[in-house]
Amino acid sequence: MPPMARVADPARPHAPLPKRDEVPENIDFPGQPCYLAPAMTYCLGIKLDAGLVFASDSRITAGIDYISTYRKLHVFQPSTDRIFVLLTSGNLGTTQELLDYLRRDLDAAPDRLSLRSVGYLFEAARYVGQTLFGIEQSHDAAFRSGGVSGGATLILGGQIAGRAPELFLIHPEGNYVAATPETPFLQLGEFKYGKPILSRIASTTLSLDQAARLALISFDAALKSNLSVGPPIDLAILPCDKLQFSQQLVLDEDSELFRQTSSGWDDAMHRAFRQLPRFPWEA
Numbered sequence: 001m002p003p004m005a006r007v008a009d010p011a012r013p014h015a016p017l018p019k020r021d022e023v024p025e026n027i028d029f030p031g032q033p034c035y036l037a038p039a040m041t042y043c044l045g046i047k048l049d050a051g052l053v054f055a056s057d058s059r060i061t062a063g064i065d066y067i068s069t070y071r072k073l074h075v076f077q078p079s080t081d082r083i084f085v086l087l088t089s090g091n092l093g094t095t096q097e098l099l100d101y102l103r104r105d106l107d108a109a110p111d112r113l114s115l116r117s118v119g120y121l122f123e124a125a126r127y128v129g130q131t132l133f134g135i136e137q138s139h140d141a142a143f144r145s146g147g148v149s150g151g152a153t154l155i156l157g158g159q160i161a162g163r164a165p166e167l168f169l170i171h172p173e174g175n176y177v178a179a180t181p182e183t184p185f186l187q188l189g190e191f192k193y194g195k196p197i198l199s200r201i202a203s204t205t206l207s208l209d210q211a212a213r214l215a216l217i218s219f220d221a222a223l224k225s226n227l228s229v230g231p232p233i234d235l236a237i238l239p240c241d242k243l244q245f246s247q248q249l250v251l252d253e254d255s256e257l258f259r260q261t262s263s264g265w266d267d268a269m270h271r272a273f274r275q276l277p278r279f280p281w282e283a
Helices: 092-107 121-138 140-146 195-201 208-225 256-274
Strands: 042-048 051-056 059-061 067-069 073-079 082-090 152-160 166-170 176-178 185-189 233-239 247-251
Touching: 042 082, 042 152, 042 166, 042 208, 051 073, 051 082, 051 152, 051 208, 073 092, 073 233, 082 092, 082 185, 082 233, 092 121, 092 152, 121 140, 121 152, 121 166, 121 176, 152 185, 152 233, 166 185, 185 195, 195 208, 208 233, 208 256, 247 256
Parallel strands: none
Antiparallel strands: 042 051, 042 185, 051 233, 059 067, 073 082, 082 152, 152 166, 166 176, 233 247
16 A cells, blocks of 8 residues: 555545546655645644643545544543543544444454453554554555545554553554653644644653643644644543543634633743844844
């Protein structure tokens, strides 16, 4: 399959896409057509000593004239000793089919592999990744024939009682990487505008509330810079060992909290800019 790491939310448009030889080459993935590349979502997970913070936008686009809203933050709590949060980016049909399979497996016999039966978070990441890859492979011929991307990329986080919270990024090929103390945040989709502030401030020692504010600032930068990222924003805080959210918010563009956070950050940046050291020639 062609590289999918930077693909997000290319839901199939109403009209057929141009054939592979009718579009310019993608400069990011030589040999691949450019319509495989756009990233049209933003999801974020932050791993802290105190727990996990999750955030996602809700905009889905298919071309320049089709925009709709779908939730990309999904919660699974198959028993009281575990909770999983799944953030989804990529082909909408693929991610919805994945959710259907995960729910089906939870309804099956207790000995069937599922989010209920795994003993570790990495086993959950492996199971979800294998299920995702199987779905993509089952439709591969149709995706290639139609010239569309069927790939999806995921963030899976959560906790199983007695074990530490974990956070994983799952690739379309089914493999995964974990958040680490050196890189405590994972992003999906159109993340380049929201990443600089995370690279400067994100740390495992932040409090959950501080990390949640940082997530909103990151989303504010993405919203200001890219029209393919849009509200409402789902924000969820999962404290360590609680196995339930302490806070879960849905913030739209009219949210007073989000407006105050955005304007407060703008004011703070302007003040910091004015206080920067002067050049030697400035009297």
